Amino acid sequence: MNKYRSHKCDQLTKNDVGKNVSLAGWVNKKRDHGNLLFIDLRDNYGITQCIIDKENANFKQLEKIQLETVVKIEGKVLDRSLDTINKEIKTGEIEVSIKSFAILGSCKELPMPIFSDQEYSEEIRLKYRFLDLRRKKIHENMILRSKVISFIRNEMGQLGFLEFQTPILTSSSPEGARDFLVPSRLNPGKFYALPQAPQQFKQLIMVSGFDKYFQIAPCFRDEDARADRSPGEFYQLDLEMSFVEQEDVFDVVEKLLVKTFERFSKNKLISKKFPRISYTDALLKYGTDKPDLRNPLVIKDITEIFKRDDVTFDIFKKLVKSGSNVRCIVTKNTKDKPRSFFDNIDKWAKDQGASGLAYFTIDKDKDIYAKGPVGKFFSKESLQEIMKETKANVGDSIFLACNKKIELERITSIARNKIAEDLDLIEHNVFAFCWIVDYPMFEKDEQTHKISFSHNPFSMPQGEINKLDFKNPLEILAYQYDIVCNGIELSSGAIRNHIPELMYKLFAVAGYDKKQVDDKFSGMINALSFGAPPHGGIAPGIDRIVMLLANEKNIREVTMFPMNQNAQDLMMNAPSGVEEDQLKELNLSLKLKK
């Protein structure tokens, strides 16, 4: 028998009554009755109540023991009387009468309590992460993460994918995020970069003829953090397939995600076949390319209405003439909402830096009319036209925003969320997935007017290759797609461009000449010219998947040892300074600002 324990803390039941057992774990809680002491012993698996009274020679010592001390307890399993059974825990029908104990790991005074539902500052949680991770919720989150990852590994195997590792020390690439750089000792003055994703490697794996690849891959990007974005590093389920079209990738990923989400969450999936929404449509209907489809509200463009003579809303009419658009959100049956409901939303919009949200409610006496501050500007006929366009009925309200396209998308997107929240329209406990498709290949920087890749420079443009219109690059769409779930971007992927000549042409549009492409992507370009299969893939974010499954709003709640917002590890003290000798060996010298 193991010298520390005969059972785990979730194992003992009525069937074990009378047995002599040994348990090992942490002192979760003590309840000291003076002559009788209860100790809740906790391990990874559960909690067992242990009991000792003053007749036992160990009593005095155990009474003084610090919480979170690691102990081994030997004793006898006792039946609990009916009125003392604890239904909250698995072992609640029994308790262990302590005969002897040994301290395996002592514990200093704790900087934060373990057994508590209280919330603590991130700072203290991250500094003492090993204590924080003992707490129930986050402990369970990490177990969930482990299970999700091994489930996915297994499923990918079943689907015929091979798992390969790719280099962590690789080369820096233009485009995309800031790289983390690693100086090379053997090559003075040169640097490796940590991969932002194994993008080029997975394509090379396809060129190598492996057909289907996957990896739970670490990705490194030196960008600022967000609640759903760890600074520095995160994990992707990176996958790539040969001889596939977009729909083949969708098929595999839908199957995998549906299975995973059904397995690990009680929440329903709104649709097992994920709706496809074009990028352009998404921006129009939701104001964003990551729409939360649990929210039933849809944005509608009604600019045309403001060109009519019987609409006299002059502020909007003027803006429309100078190139602005008007978009609206219809709320069903909000006729009787108090004035404060509408004004609050208007005020909120102003706080968001917009010029506010105009609104009116459609009502009917003899005739249809608009009620509200700007209602008087709309004729009966124009209202009927609006009702037709937006499918609004009498009793519905309409919120209006007018601005240039990009700003309009921004404000209608957040207004759509805000209004839905205020009206409690967002369905909870469901997952609403969708594909966002048909991304443009290029985009134009508003300030510099420079054309750059809007997503991935390796994506295959849509349409016949020799008929592509390079004169109007902004019109070219790509076989580029994102998965969005509940408003969170889970992943993006693409059918890749495996034709070198086409690659040169596309890079030329973004301002790279042949030599630059050869320099920066030598491995890729070279490989593509030796018989590359058509291929494509995607890379769902593991952390965000687990976040959704664990119903957490912050990615640190599903990350074992996260860094803080300033990309520091408070527990390990990273990043840290290094010895002068180390710098010298790397041919580096520091030249700090200030």
Place this chain on the structure above:
RNA sequence: GGGGGUGUAGCUCAGUUGGUUAGAGCGAUCGCCUGUCACGCGAUAGGUCGAGGGUUCGAGUCCCUUCACUCCCGCCA
């Protein structure tokens, strides 16, 4: 780089219009308590009110600067 929020005991927080000696719960220490499961009861210790400067007879409270944490914008092919 920019904007918002927070910072008071080991932890979580309260602290009124600027007014005497800055409080509570948990934790710690000591004592009482044989059926608790957030056990109960009593006592004790524990404070650079994030830091620095200013206004004032008097600052946890008002002003300025600064630091830390966090949320957001930029950024994230």
